[in-house]
Amino acid sequence: MKILVTGGAGYVGSVTVRHLLDSWHQVIVLDTLERGWAEAVDRRAQLFVGNVGDPEALDEVLPGCDAVMHLAGYIDVAESQADPGMYFRNNVSRAQVLLDAMVRHEIGAIVFSSTAAVYGEPETIPVLESAPTRPISAYGASKLIFEQLLDWYERLHFIRTMRFRYFNVAGAWPDGSLGEAHHPETHILPRILQSMAEGQAVFEVYGDNHPTPDGTCVRDYVHVLDLAHAHLLGLERLAEGGEGGIFNLGSGRGFSNLEVVRACAEVTGCKVQVKVGPSRAGDPAMLVACIEKTLMNLGWMPERSSLENMVADAWTWHQARPRGYRTDDTATSAA
Structure with missing residues (x-):
């Protein structure tokens, strides 16, 4: 199949693009490179620098495509709280x-990267796909609104949709050639490893007053390669005429921030002292996925998603590319 991957120069996008190519699919990447890296895009893919909001760019890249993977979007919770309008413009408008361009070019399948942030503070753990959606951040709200748009385009324009609600994505390509490179970095696991790689003695966690066993946030982590494989399975399911739907992507296990710090120390042999900072607005106390629906319907397994394995692969990336994809002191973009 020929697939357009939006955001294919970002963290999840670059790994997914390589996985698709390794599975003998043809890939076109559309990315602004505002928060992505051209260096992260596999050379076998065709890279177009452009925006999903530009009809002319879409008219250039969509002809001949069989499906779209929409992975582009802003993803920083704190940033979304500070500037919600930017998130609704980018992630929705x-x-x-x-979607309108897909209708115009008669492309009938899309895989969308949504988020567990649509659940807000869930009533029960683990979180089912049928759980109420009450986002507490503008980021989560923007993703939920786009999911609702997909409902209407599916109903009125017969675009079949596969929506993956990501929990916390972690890890890297095992040889260290692709990995997470946000500048500044806000995700806890790469922040810990950066601190360790740079020899920093103190690491700050966001709050210890949450209603969790040790007071720090609890999250479900899934390896980026497992995530990429789920996208491949979802795409193939749509191509074969199977039903789409909403699927959680996680490991089904939760780890507190302090447990993640300890796992990083055990894997790397490096130690840091934990400092407790203020909690972040829009951060739920606990998010752990129920993945039974994904396992049963897609035949997917999070094979690489032990915490130790994700830390080890991410550490290989940080050691191989301590500056990520940056090549000079002035580079600032990441995704």
Whole structure:
């Protein structure tokens, strides 16, 4: 199949692009490179620098495509709280232009990277796909609104949709050639490893007053390669005429921030002292996925998603590319 991957120069996007190519699919990447890296895009893919909100760019890249993987979007919870309008413009308004272009070019399948942030503070753990969606951040709200748009485009324009609600993505390509490179970094696991790689003695966690066993946030982590494979399975399911739907992507296990710090120390042999900072607005106390629906319907397994394995692969990446994809002191973009 020929697939357009939006955001294919970012963390999840670059790994997914390589996995698709290794599975003998043809890939076109559309990315602004505002928060992505051209260096992360596999050379076998065709890279177009452009925005999903630009109809002319879409008219250039969509002809001949069989499906779309929409992975582009802003993902920083704190940033979304500070500037919600930017998130709704980028994650909703521009993305709707993509849907209209799909209708125009008669492309009938899309795989969308949504988020567990749509659940807000869940009533029960683990979280089922049928759980109420009450996001507590503008980021989560923007993803939920686009999911609702997909409902209407599926109903009125017969675009079949596969929506993956990511929990916390971690790890890297095992040889250290692709990995997470946000600048500044806000995700806890790469922040810990960066601190360790740079020899910093103190690491700050966001709050210890949450209603969890040790007071720090609890999250479900899934390896980025397992995530990429789920996208491949979802795409193939749609191509074979199977039903789409909403699926959680996680490991089904939760780890507190302090447990993640300890796992990083055990894997790397490095130690840091934990400092407790203020909690972040929009951060739920606990998010752990129920993945039974994904396992049963897609035949997917999170094979690489032990915490130790994700830390080890991410550590290989940080050691191989301590500056990520940056090549000079002035580079600032990441995704």
